[in-house]
Amino acid sequence: MDMLESNFIGFEAAMVSTIPLCHTNQPDELIWPHNPNGEYLVKSGYKFLQLEEARSRPGQSDFENLKPLWQSIWSLSVSSKVKHLVWRAAKNSLLMKMSLVRRKVNADDCCEICQGQQEDVLHALYRCPKLEELRALNPLWNHSRLKQTTSFLDLIGSIFTENRESAFFSMANNCAGVGVAIRNGCGQVMVSLSQQIPLPSTVIEVEALAARRALILAQEIGFTRVVLEGDSQTLITALKTSSHTLAHFGHIAQDIRYLASSFSDVRYTHVRRQCNTVAHSLTRQAILSPFLQVWMEDVPPELADVLQVDFQSLD
Numbered sequence: 001m002d003m004l005e006s007n008f009i010g011f012e013a014a015m016v017s018t019i020p021l022c023h024t025n026q027p028d029e030l031i032w033p034h035n036p037n038g039e040y041l042v043k044s045g046y047k048f049l050q051l052e053e054a055r056s057r058p059g060q061s062d063f064e065n066l067k068p069l070w071q072s073i074w075s076l077s078v079s080s081k082v083k084h085l086v087w088r089a090a091k092n093s094l095l096m097k098m099s100l101v102r103r104k105v106n107a108d109d110c111c112e113i114c115q116g117q118q119e120d121v122l123h124a125l126y127r128c129p130k131l132e133e134l135r136a137l138n139p140l141w142n143h144s145r146l147k148q149t150t151s152f153l154d155l156i157g158s159i160f161t162e163n164r165e166s167a168f169f170s171m172a173n174n175c176a177g178v179g180v181a182i183r184n185g186c187g188q189v190m191v192s193l194s195q196q197i198p199l200p201s202t203v204i205e206v207e208a209l210a211a212r213r214a215l216i217l218a219q220e221i222g223f224t225r226v227v228l229e230g231d232s233q234t235l236i237t238a239l240k241t242s243s244h245t246l247a248h249f250g251h252i253a254q255d256i257r258y259l260a261s262s263f264s265d266v267r268y269t270h271v272r273r274q275c276n277t278v279a280h281s282l283t284r285q286a287i288l289s290p291f292l293q294v295w296m297e298d299v300p301p302e303l304a305d306v307l308q309v310d311f312q313s314l315d
């Protein structure tokens with residue numbers, strides 16, 4: 001961490017520190033983050049540039065695509081004054097110095113408060129260094145993902161996405177949860193685990209880390225033949241193919257393949273999320289407790305009902 005801090009500025013160092021490390025020796029690679037498989041395509045490059053351009057133009061939002069976001073804003077349980085401010089900020093319709101300069105009303109777009117940067121909506125409501133003290137009151141606001149956002153619309157979109165994915169993530173604590181349940185052929189739980197990990201940048205990375213943790217646990221317990229079930233189709237498909245992937249989670253997938261080579265048989269199966277309730281409940285459990293927890297031939301007592309229902313559904 002010291003080395004990161006001496007080579008990067010604060011928020012960059014924090015972002016780098018959330019990249020999950022691989023356990024095996026792998027060469028560094030350049031990936032294209034705007035394509036799920038990490039490979040550059042002219043089409044996705046073009047799309048990215050178009051999106052960037054659209055973002056820089058005021059009021060160019062695709063209303064249909066953003067409908068769920070507007071609904072989320074209007075259903076917030078805050079006063080209508082606040083909802084209105086958030087809505088206008090997301091629509092980039094608040095009068096800022098940058099827009100005054102664009103309309104040639106004003107010649108100077110420098111923020112009055114910090115006197116250092118251009119005043120646009122994102123700066124005025126989030127980025128201005130003078131807001132540091134307010135942001136420090138709630139760690140949620142200092143998450144590296146929010147710091148990467150390029151517009152207020154992005155920022156508010158990220159916050160709502162995080163809340164939807166809260167089964168995996170707790171942005172307030174900068175952590176994610178991993179839940180693993182190993183069952184025998186009859187569906188009985190042989191061992192279950194819940195573990196908190198530093199918050200990575202995507203859901204699929206959490207899925208990949210959970211799969212790797214599951215195999216490590218199976219190896220520790222001494223199983224030699226396993227079926228690895230997961231509800232991420234992308235991850236399971238990537239694990240089934242032996243070729244290396246440039247996707248975000250590629251290095252973790254490589255670890256999994258390496259681990260799998262020490263088993264006599266590993267199969268990968270995709271299951272629907274509804275069929276993975278025990279693992280998901282363990283994931284939630286992990287967010288609540290900072291300690292690694294393992295239960296032999298059992299699940300945590302709070303999850304007994306979930307297991308019972310799940311077990312009945314196997315019949």
Ligand SMILES: [Zn+2]
Nearest residue numbers: 111113114128
């Ligand atoms: Zn400022």
